[in-house]
Amino acid sequence: MSENVISLQTAIEAAAKxxxxxxxxKWFFLDTIEITKRNLLHYVRMxxxxxxxxxxxVIFVLLFTQVFGGAMGSAISxxxxxxxxxxxxxxxxxxxxxxxxxxxxxxxxxxxxxxMVDRFRSLPMSxxxxxxxxxxxxxxxxxxxxxxxxxVGSLLGFRFSGTFAESALAMVLCLLWGYSFxxxxxxxxxxxxxxxxxxxxxxIWVFPxxxxxxxxxxxxxxxxxxxxFAENQPLTLMAxxxxxxxxxxxxxxxxxxxxxxxxxxxxxxxxxxWQYTRRTK
Amino acid sequence: xxxxxxxxxxDGVKKSFGSVTALAGVSLKAETGKVLGLLGPNGAGKTTIxxxxxxxxxxxxxxxxxxxxxxxxxxxxxxxxxxxxGQYPAVDEMLTGRENLNMVGRLYHMPRQxxxxxxxxxxxxxxxxxxxxxxxxxxxxxxxxRLDLAAALVVRPQVLFLDEPTTGLDPRTRMELWDVIRExxxxxxxxxxxxxxxxxxxxxxxHIAIIDRGLLIAEGTADQLKGRLQKDVVQVRVxxxxxxxxxxxxLKVLGNGSTQLDATSGWISVPVPHGPQGLVEAVRLLDxxxxxxxxxxxxxxxxxxxxxTLTGKPTAGE
Numbered sequence: 280m281s282e283n284v285i286s287l288q289t290a291i292e293a294a295a296k297x298x299x300x301x302x303x304x305k306w307f308f309l310d311t312i313e314i315t316k317r318n319l320l321h322y323v324r325m326x327x328x329x330x331x332x333x334x335x336x337v338i339f340v341l342l343f344t345q346v347f348g349g350a351m352g353s354a355i356s357x358x359x360x361x362x363x364x365x366x367x368x369x370x371x372x373x374x375x376x377x378x379x380x381x382x383x384x385x386x387x388x389x390x391x392x393x394x395m396v397d398r399f400r401s402l403p404m405s406x407x408x409x410x411x412x413x414x415x416x417x418x419x420x421x422x423x424x425x426x427x428x429x430x431v432g433s434l435l436g437f438r439f440s441g442t443f444a445e446s447a448l449a450m451v452l453c454l455l456w457g458y459s460f461x462x463x464x465x466x467x468x469x470x471x472x473x474x475x476x477x478x479x480x481x482x483i484w485v486f487p488x489x490x491x492x493x494x495x496x497x498x499x500x501x502x503x504x505x506x507x508f509a510e511n512q513p514l515t516l517m518a519x520x521x522x523x524x525x526x527x528x529x530x531x532x533x534x535x536x537x538x539x540x541x542x543x544x545x546x547x548x549x550x551x552x553w554q555y556t557r558r559t560k
Numbered sequence: 561x562x563x564x565x566x567x568x569x570x571d572g573v574k575k576s577f578g579s580v581t582a583l584a585g586v587s588l589k590a591e592t593g594k595v596l597g598l599l600g601p602n603g604a605g606k607t608t609i610x611x612x613x614x615x616x617x618x619x620x621x622x623x624x625x626x627x628x629x630x631x632x633x634x635x636x637x638x639x640x641x642x643x644x645x646g647q648y649p650a651v652d653e654m655l656t657g658r659e660n661l662n663m664v665g666r667l668y669h670m671p672r673q674x675x676x677x678x679x680x681x682x683x684x685x686x687x688x689x690x691x692x693x694x695x696x697x698x699x700x701x702x703x704x705x706r707l708d709l710a711a712a713l714v715v716r717p718q719v720l721f722l723d724e725p726t727t728g729l730d731p732r733t734r735m736e737l738w739d740v741i742r743e744x745x746x747x748x749x750x751x752x753x754x755x756x757x758x759x760x761x762x763x764x765x766x767h768i769a770i771i772d773r774g775l776l777i778a779e780g781t782a783d784q785l786k787g788r789l790q791k792d793v794v795q796v797r798v799x800x801x802x803x804x805x806x807x808x809x810x811l812k813v814l815g816n817g818s819t820q821l822d823a824t825s826g827w828i829s830v831p832v833p834h835g836p837q838g839l840v841e842a843v844r845l846l847d848x849x850x851x852x853x854x855x856x857x858x859x860x861x862x863x864x865x866x867x868x869t870l871t872g873k874p875t876a877g878e
Binding site: 290291293294295298309310313316317320321324325357365393394397398399400401402404410 | 615638641646648650652667668711
């Protein structure tokens with residue numbers, strides 16, 4: 280027989296060897312790359328998956344600049360000291376980076392339903408890699424969608440007015456933001472089990488959060504409790520920070536934003552992995 | 561290869577899902593290099609056994625080993641030496657056949673070159689080379705199964721688990737798959753195969769374990785199981801269709817009430833305790849009534865008969 284016959288002895292030895300921390304870490308990374316590649320191939324085979332991911336943000340941009348913008352744009356513009364399109368677009372980047380995570384929810388739920396996950400689970404690979412490979416692939420996709428949004432914004436008059444470093448930092452923050460929240464979406468995907476429910480469950484919590492935030496209108500124009508909520512929730516902190524960086528203003532909420540991201544990953548990554556492994560029992 | 565005489569050992573395994581008992585304490589063994597057929601109706605617990613053996617489920621009680629490796633205590637080592645083709649093909653629809661096999665090889669932590677080479681070998685062997693660069697969603701049902709089986713063979717497993725490998729396939733594709741499975745066994749792998757089809761177990765398995773409602777109700781070779789009925793069947797067809805009824809009447813007593821006339825084919829089956837004696841007796845009875853015999857034979861009971869006797873209900877499917 281040829282060299283890739285795995286005998287009992289080598290199987291036990293190989294498994295024992297991979298128990299060491301550094302080996303596990305190495306295979307976790309290599310398996311993650313393999314799964315990321317697999318998920319990215321889906322986008323290559325079905326480019327429409329990327330197309331649909333920026334349809335919704337484009338509609339939001341057109342709706343708010345062309346429909347509502349006429350009525351409220353000048354008020355916000357006066358309040359904020361720049362064109363409404365410059366106020367709106369940074370918020371749209373934050374929103375786009377966030378909701379693209381729905382793909383993670385739907386993708387994982389589909390894998391679980393179709394039995395692909397059984398194949399992965401029966402292989403001697405890292406279990407967490409199935410999730411990290413998914414969240415990373417969707418972050419790569421976000422690079423495309425956010426780039427498209429920058430181009431669409433430019434056509435409508437949006438301009439970066441901060442320094443290059445500030446603008447670059449703003450875009451990197453958007454990607455990191457999207458990545459950290461993709462763990463929330465991953466967790467939902469592992470919990471709900473079927474892609475149809477995943478579509479709804481993925482979106483439902485984002486919807487109220489994005490409107491009760493400073494993404495579309497400044498939070499200080501809101502009333503009572505809503506204003507208090509909007510000013511303290513992470514979407515507002517993030518939108519304010521990205522907006523400040525893009526417009527070259529002081530980004531004084533950068534630290535809380537970073538803490539939120541770290542906190543989200545620290546809570547939801549282990550939760551998602553735990554839920555994923557638990558479903559084998 | 562494994563040193564144990566039994567490549568698969570399941571001992572006292574229990575598994576419940578909530579209040580539903582899937583396995584109520586099952587013990588079975590598969591001899592190294594042989595085919596064990598796990599036969600039972602839908603919901604008998606066949607898939608649960610396979611899922612436990614392939615580390616996808618944990619048993620509530622009992623032990624299970626594959627090639628001597630305890631699958632509960634040492635799942636990582638076990639995953640290196642078995643191959644699994646589940647009830648539904650677990651391949652990525654969007655990826656091509658080659659990409660799927662390559663990915664599986666890489667996830668087995670094979671070096672890049674070796675994974676590639678093995679993928680090509682398997683595509684060739686399963687007659688998928690022409691379709692290798694097409695996404696799986698363009699494949700037919702039979703092609704998907706073959707690719708799924710190929711994915712299970714990437715590391716040349718010592719033990720191969722096939723969960724209802726031919727369910728949902730048309731008869732021709734099923735026969736093709738049977739040939740593939742026979743070749744695998746000829747290569748020396750141990751195979752555990754689940755099926756709802758008696759003829760499939762009969763055709764492929766060296767040893768058959770029948771399970772029903774989470775319990776092992778019989779096991780042995782196909783012949784041993786048939787022998788448990790301790791009844792042979794005399795089959796008679798008369799020359800003239802008009803005589804069928806009178807022949808049936810004549811043989812009624814001989815079959816002790818179990819004589820059956822198949823109206824469409826005209827065959828009469830008579831279960832008898834002792835074959836040769838029964839055959840002689842049947843001929844004498846028909847001769848007395850001057851009924852001309854077109855065809856008469858003695859057959860061992862089929863696995864269908866066994867299943868019916870053991871469980872009190874016919875198998876699903878055929």
